[in-house]
Amino acid sequence: MSTSNESIKLTLNGDPRSLAAGATAADLVEELGLSGRRIAVEINEEIVPKSQLADTRLADGDHIEVVHAIGGG
Template identity: 80%
Template sequence: MSTPNESIQLTLNGEPYAMTAGLTAADLVEQLGLGGRRIAVEINEQIVPKSQLAATPLAAGDQIEVVHAIGGG
């Protein structure tokens, strides 16, 4: 179990990323300044529905991809 303020290492869009242990995917989205934007989040090759981001804890070693939806025509 992680202790408060402990840092964990993730891979975010192919790059190393450190964040506080015990946070969720929704916390990560907020840290990245993407709250309220149209994005898709994939953790360890599984897409996480937006409704489940707050209930999805992140763990050391997770492979995370965050993709921005781009409109166009």
């Protein structure tokens, strides 16, 4: 049984952050406590559809922006 404690370094909303290697965008959203919220996730200047968050692996050096959708009127 091998245990991996490798991590990747990325930038989240302008701040440095480390995550476990192999983490997905959905893992990040869950870690941030934003599951089920109205948010938009952008990785390296490309919007990732909510339906693809679980299939989108994060990589070392990624630049990620997570934006909360705010309703108004």
